[in-house]
Amino acid sequence: MGFHLLQRIGSMQVRSGIAVSPGVVVGPALVLGSENFRIPNKFVSRDAVDVEIVRFNTALNQVCADIEEHEILVGEQLGSQYAAIFSAHLLMAKDPRLLTEVEAMIGEEAYSPEYAVSKVLRGLAEQMQNLGDEYLAERASDVFDLEKRLLRKLLGESREEIGNLTQPVIILAHDLTPGETATLNTEFVIGFATEVGGRTSHTAILAGALEIPAVVGLGRCLAGVSGGETVILDGDHGHVVIDPDEATLKRFRASQEHNNRVRVRLQSLDTVESETQDGQRVYIYGNIEFPEEVTQCINRGADGVGLYRTEFLYLGGNKEPTEEDHYEAYCKVLNACGDLPVVIRTLDIGADKVPARIRDRFADSQNPMLGLRSIRLSLQSTPLFKVQLRAVLRAAVYGDARIMFPLVSSLLEFRQAKMILMDVMEDLEDEGIPFRRDLPVGMMVEVPSAVILAEEFAREVDFFSIGTNDLIQYTLACDRSDPSVANLYRSGDPSILRMIQTVLEAGERNGKTVTVCGQMSSDPRFIPLLLGLGLRQFSASPHSIPRLKEVVRNISIPEAERIAAHACSLDLARDVEHYLLGELGRICPDLVV
Amino acid sequence: MDESVTTRRIVKLAHRNGLHLTPIQLLVKAVSDHSAVVRVHFGGKSANARSAMELMLLGATFGANLDLDASGVDAESALSAAEAVLSATGD
Known part of the structure; x- marks a missing residue:
């Protein structure tokens, strides 16, 4: 019974979401509404309590007067039905509950009026949202509105943004x-x-x-x-x-x-090459999404860009990107990289990131992860695909661009994609537009069929890049965003190790380079294993490059091979991961928390 | 000197949309014209009849039996005024 408005005060609230950018930080919360108000102080001094209560009352009276004024004005201009919106606001502003609760919080606990107003009103809004009544949930926005009005008065000119x-x-x-x-x-x-x-x-x-x-x-x-x-x-x-x-x-x-501490120490590695203890050069590239991220790769001494995702071009704005949009972005990256390679991956929009414009092409897909996405979408939307290919070919004049097709699952798809690429080259030639003809063409290995046929693919591609995220998902048939099966999603699963090994061997036999660009290669635990399996090219998120370098520089190839051999002899993902963590702790104790 | 009385009655909510802003507005106004303290009880929750937000949080729907009590010198007339608002269809 009653209203437990203050139940959360002083009690810890733990929430889980999706980790999208790494790092652990502790600090004061700044809650942003649409107006981006900021509450400067949670408490006021005990001596100031009376003054603060007066300040609150003044603000509340001003807000009520403002609302009344608005009500009259809107009633005259737009009619009484609109004015009614304001009478609801006024009703809430004059609610005795607000007054007593806020005064109590200031008077008894020395909370600042800003904090108290926000806490009380947000608590009420939250309860309204949780009643399961749509109408009341919408009224919560009126409460937020009132909060804003009050904060605006309280913070006045000193409002911080x-x-x-x-x-x-x-x-x-x-x-x-x-x-x-x-x-x-x-x-x-x-x-x-x-x-x-x-x-x-x-x-x-x-x-x-x-x-x-x-x-x-x-x-x-x-x-x-x-x-x-x-x-x-x-x-x-x-x-x-x-x-x-x-x-x-x-x-x-x-x-x-x-x-x-570790981050600061690892900064010293930015200028050194990645080389194992026994002198084996290892290439560490960066995965990027935006042209601006190139700087972060270069600053950390990356050997180039191993995965340039181009989806952002499609997700921004409300129209399809033009050839010039693509071209400009690619040129920017290539120019920043100088002679370093840049692997441009063509459109890899998946079920989870479909922009509204092309969503209808996914209509009724029961199982979008197995549906029309990535290269499949490109092959079915040739005009869209050609726009991107033209831009890549034209930009390739300015640097070491390479092109990569995602989610290839059959030889036919790869051949079709390559054929379209040839068509585009012909078009450019006919139009007399400069472009680069001999750029390497590779594919992502992220579907089990591509691993099984790695030998056949290796004869046709210029390079492989293993996308472990999707490969693990498709191999183990588990959706890692589904918490009920997320525990099955394991980079250390023996089946995954064997798949990587298969691809590396096929690449080796056919003289084609293999890179791993999934999250697995950003995880220091897996570096000794991957090195030991024969991988020499890693592509990782820019921030993880220093840690990768640290591992590479502290290990020799024979040691990595020994670790890989032992890891491959284990038959449970859990054991593999546990073993690798132990080894990492031995090689680079700092990287294990 | 204290002529305060406490009185209580049950009123069926006649507003089609339940205890939403329109009846709440009328109820707050009706009760505020009196000095008695009026509370509305429903579904294990209770609200001050002067507090629009507490009333909303009752989540009372059409046909709900609202349990009203009032105390104060004009408790009886306050409850009658409240009942008049709540039992009107509002159409």
């Missing part, structure tokens, strides 16, 4: 637009989490590019959060802890300090 930060904060928001994300001041914004969004949302991708730890898709959880609460954001595992208890806080702080 995200562009105006002076101390580190962790941003919590329902959603951040890519524009907002892009303009985050990374000096002060140490992490962010959003209620909505997926792994491939723009915001997620931008977070990775900005290298701000981030978690998205938390689900609705911010209605009761006002800002100022301490937040732990674990961008490695996708957890967000709001108002953590001491023990939790201590644990996270320790791991944060450790990570920072």
Whole structure:
């Protein structure tokens, strides 16, 4: 019975979402509404309590007066039905519940009026949202509106905005637009989490590019959060802890300090080549999504770009990217890379990242992961595909561009894709447009059929790049975003190791290079194993490059081969991963937390 | 000197849309004209009849039996006013 408004105060709230940008940070929450208000202080001094209550009452009266004024104005201009919106607001503003609760929080606990208003109203809004009544859930927006009005009065001219930060904060928001994300001041914004969004949302991708730890898709959880609460954001595992208890806080702080120490130490590796103890040169490339990320690869001494995802071109804006859009982006990357190779992967839009424009092509797909995606989509939408190929071929004049087709599952698909590429070359030739004819053409190995036929594929491709994320998913028939089977998704599964081995051997026999570009090659644990299996080319997220270098420089090939041999003799994923973690701890103790 | 009375009655909510803003607005207004404290109980929850937000959180739907109590010198007339609002269809 009654209303448990304050139930969350002082109690830890743990939420899990999707980890989209790694790193662990601890800091005060900055909750962003659409107006991006920021609550400067959670508490006021005991002596100031009376003054603060008066300040709150003044603000509340002003808000009521404003609403009344609006009501009259709108009634005159638009009619009484619109004015009624404001009478609802007024009703809430004059609600005695708001007044007594906020006054109690200020008076008894010395909370700041801003914090108290936000806490009380958000608590009420949250309850409305949770009643399961659509109408009431919508009224919650009226409550948020009232909160904004009050905060605007309370904060007055001193209202702080995200562009105006002076101390580190962790941003919590329902959603951040890519524009907002892009303009985050990374000096002060140490992490962010959003209620909505997926792994491939723009915001997620931008977070990775900005290298701000981030978690998205938390689900609705911010209605009761006002800002100022301490937040732990674990961008490695996708957890967000709001108002953590001491023990939790201590644990996270320790791991944060450790990570920072290691990161600083590893910066010294930025200028050195990746070479094993016994002098074997290893190539470490970066995976990028945005042209701007090239800088991060180059700064860390990457040997090039091993995977340039081009989906962002399709996900932005509301129209299909033009050839010039593609061309400009590719030129930017190629110019920044100089002589270093850049592997451009053609459209790899999957079921999880379909823009609205082409969603109808996926209509009624019962099983989108096995449906029309990636190269299949490109082959069925030749005009769309040709636009991209023309741009790659033209841009290739400026650097060492290579082209790669994703999700190839049969030889016919690869041949068809290559044929279209030839068509495009002919067109360009006819039109007298300069392009590069001899650029290497490779494929992603991410479907088991491609592994089984690796030998046949190896005769036709110029290179292989193993996309472990999809390969694991398709081999083990498990969707890693489905929590009920996520435990089956294991990079260390013996079947996966054998598949990688098969591809490496086929590549070796046919003189074709093999790269691993999935998340597995960004994970230091797997580096000794992959080296031992014969892999010499890794493509990883830019931030993991220093750690990869560290492993490579601390191991010799015979040692890696010994580790690989032992790992391949184990028959459970769990044992493999456990063993590899132990070995990593021996080789690079710092990298194991 | 204290002529305060406590009184109670059950009223069936006649508003088709349930206890939404329109009846709440009328109820708050009706009760605010009185000095009595009026509470509305429903589904294990209770709300101050002057608090629009608490009333909304009752989540009372059409036909709900609302348990009203009031205390104060004008408790009886406050309840009558409240009942008049709640038992009207609002159409």
